Amino acid sequence: MSVLVSPHFVTTSATSADSGESDGGEEEEENDILRKNPSGGLHILDRIDNGSISPDPMLYNTLLKRCTHLGKLKEGRMVHTHFVNSNFNHYQVIQNTLLNMYAKCGSLDNARKVFDEMPVRDMVTWTALITGYSQNDRPKYALVLFPGMLRVGLKPNYFTFSSLLKAAAGVPSERDGRQIHGYCIKSGYESNVYVGSALLDMYARCGQMDAAEFVFGGLMSKNEVSWNALIAGHARKEKGEDALVLFWKMQREGFEPTHFTYSSLFSAFASTGALEQGKWIHAHLTKSGLKLIAFVGNTLLDMYAKSGSIEDARKVFDRLIKPDVVSWNSMLTASAQHGRGEETVERFEEMLRIGFEPNVVTFLCVLTACSHAGLLDKGQYYFELMKKFKVEPEVTHYVAVVDLLGRAGILDRAERFIREMPIEPTAAIWGALLGACRMHKNMELGAYAAERIFELDPNDSGPHMLLCNIYATAGRWRDAAKVRKMMKESGVKKEPACSWVEIENAVHTFVANDDAHPQREDICKMWEKMCGRIKEIGYVPDTSHVLLFVDVREREAKLQYHSEKLALAFALLNTPPESTIRIKKNIRVCGDCHSAFKFVSKVVKREIILRDTNRFHHFCDGSCSCRDYW
DNA sequence: TTAGGGTTAG
Numbered sequence: 001m002s003v004l005v006s007p008h009f010v011t012t013s014a015t016s017a018d019s020g021e022s023d024g025g026e027e028e029e030e031n032d033i034l035r036k037n038p039s040g041g042l043h044i045l046d047r048i049d050n051g052s053i054s055p056d057p058m059l060y061n062t063l064l065k066r067c068t069h070l071g072k073l074k075e076g077r078m079v080h081t082h083f084v085n086s087n088f089n090h091y092q093v094i095q096n097t098l099l100n101m102y103a104k105c106g107s108l109d110n111a112r113k114v115f116d117e118m119p120v121r122d123m124v125t126w127t128a129l130i131t132g133y134s135q136n137d138r139p140k141y142a143l144v145l146f147p148g149m150l151r152v153g154l155k156p157n158y159f160t161f162s163s164l165l166k167a168a169a170g171v172p173s174e175r176d177g178r179q180i181h182g183y184c185i186k187s188g189y190e191s192n193v194y195v196g197s198a199l200l201d202m203y204a205r206c207g208q209m210d211a212a213e214f215v216f217g218g219l220m221s222k223n224e225v226s227w228n229a230l231i232a233g234h235a236r237k238e239k240g241e242d243a244l245v246l247f248w249k250m251q252r253e254g255f256e257p258t259h260f261t262y263s264s265l266f267s268a269f270a271s272t273g274a275l276e277q278g279k280w281i282h283a284h285l286t287k288s289g290l291k292l293i294a295f296v297g298n299t300l301l302d303m304y305a306k307s308g309s310i311e312d313a314r315k316v317f318d319r320l321i322k323p324d325v326v327s328w329n330s331m332l333t334a335s336a337q338h339g340r341g342e343e344t345v346e347r348f349e350e351m352l353r354i355g356f357e358p359n360v361v362t363f364l365c366v367l368t369a370c371s372h373a374g375l376l377d378k379g380q381y382y383f384e385l386m387k388k389f390k391v392e393p394e395v396t397h398y399v400a401v402v403d404l405l406g407r408a409g410i411l412d413r414a415e416r417f418i419r420e421m422p423i424e425p426t427a428a429i430w431g432a433l434l435g436a437c438r439m440h441k442n443m444e445l446g447a448y449a450a451e452r453i454f455e456l457d458p459n460d461s462g463p464h465m466l467l468c469n470i471y472a473t474a475g476r477w478r479d480a481a482k483v484r485k486m487m488k489e490s491g492v493k494k495e496p497a498c499s500w501v502e503i504e505n506a507v508h509t510f511v512a513n514d515d516a517h518p519q520r521e522d523i524c525k526m527w528e529k530m531c532g533r534i535k536e537i538g539y540v541p542d543t544s545h546v547l548l549f550v551d552v553r554e555r556e557a558k559l560q561y562h563s564e565k566l567a568l569a570f571a572l573l574n575t576p577p578e579s580t581i582r583i584k585k586n587i588r589v590c591g592d593c594h595s596a597f598k599f600v601s602k603v604v605k606r607e608i609i610l611r612d613t614n615r616f617h618h619f620c621d622g623s624c625s626c627r628d629y630w
Numbered sequence: 631t632t633a634g635g636g637t638t639a640g
Contacts, residue, residue, distance in 0.1 A: 267637065
């Protein structure tokens, strides 16, 4: 072996991927390599050229592995050229390493070319390409290779199965995953911890938690990854409680939680709005001694933001060791959704000032912020700014601009923008215009936009409901009824409204006209009492949102049992005075509930935070952070 | 020489 080959080069490169805890690790490793070979691989190639080093097969292998590890594609290409002109170009192992280098550096076309041109392909060759596709988000390409590999008589090993299962987890149908599972059983790899983890992850991503648990239970030995895969599965299904049970169990069985574990838990709590539980686990993370790297900090930040605790989200952002673009985007989203449009814009400007490159999501955040805060000029300016950063607008950016113009009330310009934009308008584009028409009571244009949506996406109940609302607000009950009839005939169903509130570590769910709740009578009494008090200070029920052919009194009664009002009454009954109330709703809050919540916040002198599908509403002393603009 | 688990927008 050449003296220039550091022992490091022949060790596996798996350390940097290990458990995501190696923040700064790659840098250290790179420094280590550079220290031992200060001039890097290119210098070594020069020395081979000028004859001061006589190459051996191991040297090429080492150089390629170094490029793989450091993601140095350009250097890898040069080593490739050198290698094919060497006397060792027939070495199978080096050809495999070369293929792997291209695959790991994301150059799948080159990896494929190497594969196609190889005179002999062994199991590692096939596995390296399968892994390349699987890890680079091309699962179908990975899966179609499998039958080919079997056809030439090669037997997959547990490396192959792990990658195949990862690929199968990335396609919508479960068929492939099940088939590969069958092969795993036949080959006896099912209980291998790598294969098993990939297998249970595949089932968990398909939503089949029972199958995932079964595989987990059958593992010969478990490690942090297998626990994390199962916890992540529950988290994705928004089963925070189940994830939490596993979190304690894994520790009882002697496994330390990793960044992955915390990250999954925080995302589960973010989806259910379980702030108290989230705070507990945050404290646990702090005590664990793990660093607050972006990997986990981003989910923590998001959890606080989604639970309505924007100040805590900001604290997390400020404490992050090395914020990445996702951290910035999450923080921008958080302040935008909490109605702090100006703050979002300032933060975005700061991001640009310090030289952070915005991406496609960043622009979407900032455009949405401008739209929600009514910052028309800024929004238009930032849309133009996308060109400077070479960020291609996606449909969602066009939607944001339509929303921006529409909310500002310049509906004709919004419509013109749709006609002149370079992409075909989608249902979401017309939906933004329809929403604006509802806000500014433009029935004619609203009906036109709704027609376009019905053509493009006839099964979405949202636009039907919006159009209904437009007609109902204008008193056009007959037209509203026609839309209802249309929905009924075409089988379009309105999503049932649902609200959640967390009290003492438990999340309580409410649906409209909830008869089943054990505290039903107390809740109704509380709301009636509250309703009386807010009426005294000026609350007038807004019945234009109730689409029923009934008299005003009945419509008013219907309004009073919306799920968010029930959740609020329940929170008032079960929380200490002066504490903040946090409620989450699965659809957009209606105008009447919004008005009632403002009055309640004044009467009870408490902050109420309501999260709906679009944004957060902070009600305090009779007003809302959205400035009635949502 | 080849492997598995996490996050931001809509």
